[in-house]
Amino acid sequence: MANQPAKKPSRAPRKTSRAPRKKAKASPDEILQYFKDMLMIRRFEEKAGQLYGMGLIGGFCHLYIGQEAVIVGMKAAAEPQDTVITSYRDHGHMLAYGMDPKGVMAELTGRSGGYSKGKGGSMHMFSKEAGFYGGHGIVGAQVPLGAGLAFAHKYKGDNGVSCAYFGDGAVNQGQVYEAFNMASLWKLPVIFVIENNRYGMGTSIERASATTELAGRGSAHGIPGIQVDGMDVVAVKEAGLKANAHCRTGKGPMILEMKTYRYRGHSMSDPAKYRSKEEVQKVRAESDPIDFVKAMLLELGQLDEAKLKEIDKEVKAIVAEAARFAQESPEPELSELYTDILAEA
Amino acid sequence: MPIEILMPALSPTMTEGKITKWLKNEGDSVESGDVLAEIETDKATMEVEAVDEGTVGKILVAEGTDNVQVNSPIAVLLEDGEDASSIGTASTPAPVAAAPVAATAPAPVQQAPVATVEAEPDYDGPMVRQTVREALGAAMSEEMRRDEDVFLMGEEVGQYQGAYKISQGMLDEFGEKRVIDTPITEIGFTGIGVGAAYMGLKPIVEFMTFNFAMQAVDHMINSAAKTLYMSGGAIACPIVFRGCNGAAARVGAQHSQCYASWYAHIPGMKVLSPWSAADAKGLLKAAIRDPNPVVFLENELLYGDSFDVPESDEFVLPIGKAKIERPGNDVTIVAYSKMVGVALDAAEKLAAEGIDAEVINLRSLRPLDTATIVTSVMKTNRLVSVEEGWPVAGMGAEMAAIMMEQAFDYLDAPVKRVCGEDVPMPYAANLELLALPNTDKVTEAVKEVCYR
Ligand SMILES: Cc1ncc(C[n+]2csc(CCOP(=O)(O)OP(=O)(O)O)c2C)c(N)n1
Ligand SMILES: [Mg+2]
Numbered sequence: 001m002a003n004q005p006a007k008k009p010s011r012a013p014r015k016t017s018r019a020p021r022k023k024a025k026a027s028p029d030e031i032l033q034y035f036k037d038m039l040m041i042r043r044f045e046e047k048a049g050q051l052y053g054m055g056l057i058g059g060f061c062h063l064y065i066g067q068e069a070v071i072v073g074m075k076a077a078a079e080p081q082d083t084v085i086t087s088y089r090d091h092g093h094m095l096a097y098g099m100d101p102k103g104v105m106a107e108l109t110g111r112s113g114g115y116s117k118g119k120g121g122s123m124h125m126f127s128k129e130a131g132f133y134g135g136h137g138i139v140g141a142q143v144p145l146g147a148g149l150a151f152a153h154k155y156k157g158d159n160g161v162s163c164a165y166f167g168d169g170a171v172n173q174g175q176v177y178e179a180f181n182m183a184s185l186w187k188l189p190v191i192f193v194i195e196n197n198r199y200g201m202g203t204s205i206e207r208a209s210a211t212t213e214l215a216g217r218g219s220a221h222g223i224p225g226i227q228v229d230g231m232d233v234v235a236v237k238e239a240g241l242k243a244n245a246h247c248r249t250g251k252g253p254m255i256l257e258m259k260t261y262r263y264r265g266h267s268m269s270d271p272a273k274y275r276s277k278e279e280v281q282k283v284r285a286e287s288d289p290i291d292f293v294k295a296m297l298l299e300l301g302q303l304d305e306a307k308l309k310e311i312d313k314e315v316k317a318i319v320a321e322a323a324r325f326a327q328e329s330p331e332p333e334l335s336e337l338y339t340d341i342l343a344e345a
Numbered sequence: 346m347p348i349e350i351l352m353p354a355l356s357p358t359m360t361e362g363k364i365t366k367w368l369k370n371e372g373d374s375v376e377s378g379d380v381l382a383e384i385e386t387d388k389a390t391m392e393v394e395a396v397d398e399g400t401v402g403k404i405l406v407a408e409g410t411d412n413v414q415v416n417s418p419i420a421v422l423l424e425d426g427e428d429a430s431s432i433g434t435a436s437t438p439a440p441v442a443a444a445p446v447a448a449t450a451p452a453p454v455q456q457a458p459v460a461t462v463e464a465e466p467d468y469d470g471p472m473v474r475q476t477v478r479e480a481l482g483a484a485m486s487e488e489m490r491r492d493e494d495v496f497l498m499g500e501e502v503g504q505y506q507g508a509y510k511i512s513q514g515m516l517d518e519f520g521e522k523r524v525i526d527t528p529i530t531e532i533g534f535t536g537i538g539v540g541a542a543y544m545g546l547k548p549i550v551e552f553m554t555f556n557f558a559m560q561a562v563d564h565m566i567n568s569a570a571k572t573l574y575m576s577g578g579a580i581a582c583p584i585v586f587r588g589c590n591g592a593a594a595r596v597g598a599q600h601s602q603c604y605a606s607w608y609a610h611i612p613g614m615k616v617l618s619p620w621s622a623a624d625a626k627g628l629l630k631a632a633i634r635d636p637n638p639v640v641f642l643e644n645e646l647l648y649g650d651s652f653d654v655p656e657s658d659e660f661v662l663p664i665g666k667a668k669i670e671r672p673g674n675d676v677t678i679v680a681y682s683k684m685v686g687v688a689l690d691a692a693e694k695l696a697a698e699g700i701d702a703e704v705i706n707l708r709s710l711r712p713l714d715t716a717t718i719v720t721s722v723m724k725t726n727r728l729v730s731v732e733e734g735w736p737v738a739g740m741g742a743e744m745a746a747i748m749m750e751q752a753f754d755y756l757d758a759p760v761k762r763v764c765g766e767d768v769p770m771p772y773a774a775n776l777e778l779l780a781l782p783n784t785d786k787v788t789e790a791v792k793e794v795c796y797r
Contacts, residue, residue, distance in 0.1 A: 046377055050396040053353025054416060060357075065378075083544070117577035124575035133543050133580065138567050144533050145568055148540015155496070155522070155546060178533025185528070263378075264394075269356030271389030284378075340578040341612050343636040 026076075026234050028302045034076065034233045035293045035303075036311060038068035041092040042290060043312075043319045044101055045264075048091065048108055051323060052268050057108045061122045064092035066263035069289035070195055071096040073236025074163060074256075077244050081158050083131040085146040086165035088123035089195075089262075090135050093165065097130040101318055105326035113329030117336060139200075140173030142166060143192065147179040150190035150253070161189045161247040169200020171214055177221070180253070184221040189247035191240075192218070192255045195230065197262040202274035215257035223253050230258030231287045261287070347432055348397050349418040352406075355384060355391045362386045363411040364419065373401050375422065382419070399424045402432050462665040462714070471656045478648040480622035481511045481587075484629035485549060487658050489519055492547065495633055498525040498534060499551030499588075508553045509589065509648055535561035535586070539568045539638075542584040547633060552588035555604050555642065561586075562607075569638040570613035585632045587641035590618070591682060591733045592781055594646065598769035603734035605681065606743070608640040609710040615664055616711040618642040620685035622652035624708055627662030635664060642710075644683045667714035669721070673703035676791050677721040679744055680731040681707040684782060688731050691787035700795055710740060718744070719752050726757040727794040731782055736764040758794040763787050 026034070045063040052061050064071075067089075075096040078084075086093045094104050099115065107114025108122050115125040123137045133149060136142040146164025153160035170176065171194055183190050194214045198205050205212050215225035224246070228239040236258065243254040261283045265272055297303035303311075352362065366383040369375055380392045381401075402423040406413055413419065421432050475483070489495045496519075501508045503516040503526040516524040527534040531552065538548040552558045558565065569582045592601040608616045615637055619625040625643070632639040654660075670685060671692050680688040685706045692702040703721050707714065722728050728748055730741035741762035748760050766780045 043377075046394075046396045049394070050353075053355070053393075054351060055354050058357060085540070115577065116575055116579070119577050120575040126572075126576040126580045128579060133540070134572070134576070136568070138563060141536065141563060141568055144536025144564070145540035145543070147533075148537040148542075149544055150540075151537050152541040152544035152546050155541065156544075175532045175536060178528070178530035179536065181528060181530065182533055182537060265391070269359075269386075269388065269391075271391065273389070340574045340576075342615070343573055343578075343581040343583075345634070345636055 025238055028297070028300050030076070031234070031293060031296055031300070032302055034069075034072050035290065035297060036315065037072045037075075037096060038233065038290050038293065039312065039315050040101070040318065041068045041072070041095050043315050044095060044105070044322065045091060047319045047323050048105065049264070049268070051105075051109065051326070056327060057122065058110065059121060060088065060267045061108065062089040062267050063262075063264040064089055066283070066289070067195060067197060067230065067260045068092060069233040069236055070193070070230045070258045070260055071165075073233040074193060074240045076233075076237045077240025078163070079161070079244070081131070081153075081160040083133055083149045083153070083160060083162045084165070085133040085136070085142045085149060085162065087139065087142055087167065087170065088135070088137050089167075090123065090125065094125060094127070094130070094132055097127075097132050099125070099127050099130050099132060101322035102325040105322040106329045109326040109329070110331065111326060111329035112332045112336070113325060117340075118332040119336065119340065140166060140170040140175050143170070143173070143176045144179040146192075147183045147188055147190050147253075150183065150188035151186070153189050154186075159248060161191060161244055163191045163193055165193045165195055167200055168194065168196040168198060168205045168214060169203065169208060171217060172209060180218050180221040180223055183253040184218070184223050187250055187252040189250075190253045191243045191247060192223070192253060194255065194257045195260055196257055197260050199262065199266070199274065201266045202270075204274065215255055218253070218255045223255055225255030225257060227257045227259060230260035231289045231292060233289060233293060346424070347402055347427055348399065348422045348424070350381065350395075350420040350422055351416050352413045352419050353384075353393055354415045355386055355393075356388060359386045359415060361412050361414050364406055364408060364413055365390060367404060367408050369401050371401050371404055375399060375401060395422070397422055397424075399427075402427070462663050462712075465663060465666055465668065468655045468657070468660060472653040473656050474651055475622045475626075475654045476649055476651050477619070477622045477625045477643070478509070478511055480626035480652075480654050481629055481643065482513060482515070484626045484633070485512065486515060486518065488630055488633040489515075489523060491658075494545065495547045495549065496523040496525065497549045497551060498527055498538060500527055500529055500553050502526060502551050507551075509645060511648070512551070531557050531560040532564060535564040536568065538584055539564050539582060542569070542582045543572070543580050545583075547583045547585075549585045549587060549633060552586065554593070554600060554645070555588050555590040556600050556602060558586065558588070558604070565608075565614070565638065565640070566611055570611050573637070574613055581636050582638050583636045585629075585639045585641055587629070587632075588643060589645040589648075590642035591644050592646075592765070592770060592777075595772060595774065595777065597772045601770035603732065603765065605642055605710050605732065605734055606739045608642075609713075609740065609743070611711075613638065614711060615639045615709070616642065617664065617709050618681040619708065620647070620682055620706050622650070623654045623660075624662070624668075624706070626654050627660050628664070628708060630661045631664050634661065639664075642682065647683055662708070665709045665712040665714055667708055667717040668706045669703060669717070670706045671702065671704040673701040673725070675701045675725055676727040676729060676795055677703045677705060677718070677725045678729045678731060678787065678791065679705045679707055679718055681710060681740070682733070684731040684733060687782060687784055688787060691784040691791065694784060694788050695791055698797075700791060700797065702791060713743070713747075715747055715751065718747065722748065722752045723755045726755055728756070729761045729763060729787065729790045729794060731763045731787055733765045733781060735767055736762055737767065739764055758796065761790040761794050763790050
């Protein structure tokens with residue numbers, strides 16, 4: 001990827017048309033599933049963008065388009081008792097962890113059928129069943145919180161691992177290093193996943209970070225880190241398995257730096273003056289995570305154009321249904337203003 | 346059916362914009378994600394991307410057009426096999442009309458309705474003489490014996506036996522798993538505690554003093570207090586944040602501050618401030634059992650004071666209930682924490698001068714026991730509020746507002762506040778004394794409202 005002065009990239013920058021990997025460590029069926037899961041996130045986010053444009057979604061709305069391989073690959077490496085926590089760029093994480101697209105979209109439109117009954121919004125959804133603990137709007141806050149989930153896994157002895165996702169901007173927050181220190185000191189089973197999409201809002205990583213090799217950010221605390229091609233879902237899954245094994249065997253936390261890219265603006269109103277159109281176009285054309293898997297599936301004979309269309313149609317139908325639900329679901333009752341403030345004993 | 350492409354809102358505030366450039370022409374094929382046009386808003390120039398695929402059938406708004414309203418059709422997209430003749434039938438991905446917001450919102454309320462609090466249980470069992478310090482330690486130990494999910498974390502709580510010896514002996518009894526020494530990293534360990542509480546554990550986070558909780562306040566408010574609401578009731582956060590608050594002695598401005606009104610401001614949080622050892626024990630046990638975030642404000646200068654405390658393990662005080670420490674008829678004095686003692690001393694002096702003061706120990710600052718305060722003022726017709734905190738937007742200001750709203754007709758004099766002086770805490774002994782409330786300041790205020 002352009003202007004990425006990483007000293008030791010884990011793999012060579014991609015050439016124009018990426019040859020499908022010869023020995024993909026995933027079965028054709030698994031790869032097909034990743035394709036569907038990534039496509040679901042992309043179509044969902046495109047629809048969310050559209051509903052935003054129609055004024056049906058308000059405020060902030062941070063789309064995950066371009067980064068789909070990260071969460072889909074990591075989910076593939078997770079176990080049912082595991083937990084996950086992330087920032088406001090969270091729709092992809094929720095969908096990958098099996099949350100209902102209808103409930104997610106209805107939360108975006110602020111309706112009673114949303115995961116938080118319309119009271120959380122795009123940035124604040126939760127599902128205990130899915131092990132999804134938000135949805136947090138304060139940059140970096142989810143990192144100690146995620147270490148806290150890991151603390152609870154260890155305290156309860158349930159063999160769970162928590163995964164805390166945060167950005168290349170968040171990685172400079174002081175609380176991240178406080179969490180790194182305690183997670184390592186107490187051997188907490190937490191994977192710190194840095195989604196390095198190269199920008200925190202309009203500030204490129206080079207302009208925000210004294211060092212841009214983020215996988216090494218745990219070295220002061222003895223936390224191993226690996227840099228991963230976050231546009232390659234299979235590579236993500238492999239790294240995820242490694243990190244999970246590390247955490248689950250009591251060795252403490254691990255850092256995965258996912259090199260990825262966000263195609264859309266930071267939120268919906270982004271003047272895009274901080275990067276060139278060519279830069280975005282180049283990543284889209286050369287490193288798209290979905291195209292990459294599509295090529296792999298075509299190569300494997302797992303997919304032809306007709307099947308591809310069919311899958312797209314299926315996914316779009318689910319998304320359209322979610323969008324319909326999100327518009328028809330009523331706004332919350334006015335009495336909801338005063339509920340869920342305090343839990344009853 | 347052809348699909349109408351609408352002028353999108355590209356920011357939360359955009360109502361109209363200018364189409365500066367079309368990047369697709371009529372007849373061009375479009376895939377989702379393709380850039381269709383450039384739009385200029387009041388803030389920036391931005392790109393419009395296609396969501397659906399097809400062929401551009403017709404461009405309805407020409408390049409250069411200004412003041413194009415959000416949601417008006419700007420082009421028509423044809424799906425596979427359609428031709429331009431079908432354009433008349435275009436379907437907008439029409440927004441289903443949002444449910445109209447009722448024009449009459451519920452009447453504004455000052456605070457979320459609070460379930461009525463049961464009275465303090467009558468207790469006639471044996472009592473023990475205990476310091477506040479011993480009572481706090483006993484409350485934690487009893488609750489940790491009772492519930493495996495309760496644990497204590499903080500700086501020096503373990504091997505050092507507590508910076509103020511509150512957790513003395515607890516490491517020996519409960520071990521390192523449940524009595525956890527943390528590094529000096531308040532935002533980090535508070536975040537970890539809150540994350541653990543999301544998963545159902547019941548952490549007690551000890552701040553060496555609440556001055557240092559300023560580094561952690563984001564997690565206390567944004568991560569702990571707001572999550573139940575933001576999750577529509579899905580994720581509770583049963584956690585206690587405790588430690589000493591208010592002025593210590595001769596430690597200067599950064600180590601002497603009362604944070605009561607700061608936390609009492611926050612919906613989703615409960616705020617308790619004990620005075621006696623019985624308060625300390627009964628309220629801390631209640632805080633640990635409560636399924637919500639509870640801020641528990643102790644006072645270092647009270648730790649060594651002794652009081653009678655009910656001996657029972659099941660002595661738990663209700664949250665949200667004030668205690669009338671001294672009944673009286675002429676004036677109501679409300680106070681919390683160390684100031685309860687000051688108010689009681691003042692009441693004794695006033696009695697000698699023929700003024701019969703009622704002293705209310707607030708105990709719970711959120712929820713506040715408004716009923717007890719108002720009922721008292723209906724009898725005495727006068728209120729003096731005493732706190733260590735600063736006057737501006739403090740607890741006393743809240744008392745005055747409650748009187749205006751709920752007891753206006755019963756007041757025979759304006760409410761009087763006795764507060765910490767509106768200055769950072771000085772170090773010099775004489776200035777420090779001057780900066781804090783004392784019995785003389787309270788008796789003076791009482792005489793003023795009694796016109797004596
Ligand atoms: C503590 C804090 N400061 C500032 C913001 C405003 N803000 C929201 S997102 C963001 C950029 C974060 O970038 P990064 O961590 O790289 O995540 P990305 O948006 O790229 O996913 C900023 C500055 C915030 N939400 N919280
Ligand atoms: Mg970023």
